[in-house]
Amino acid sequence: MAQFQVIETLKSENAFIIQGVLLEGQLNKGMEIHIPLNNNLDVTGVITEINETNNQYDIVIGCLDLEEITLWEMLNLKDNVIQIK
Secondary structure: OEEEEEEEEEEOOOEEEEEEEEEEOOOOOOOEEEEEOOOOOEEEEEEEEEEEEOOEEEEEEEOOOHHHHHHHHHOOOOOOEEEEO
8 A cells, every 4th residue: 555645636638647645555556545525425437647757747647528528627636645555
């Protein structure tokens, strides 16, 4: 499991991008990001691409449509620490 400090989020036509710093663990394609909405429900995304520049990472979550990207945007992840498994 990895801990990741989110600095910024971006979107493209078919992906949601989380920029930040790896605090603990390691990142690999295929790992899942789980963001809890409440005790019984969470939003899950699979990492499709990872880019590193000067110890800052861009984690790409492939999305099927604009609605999925909008859902990720609404989570307002900026400045949060997220768990990646």
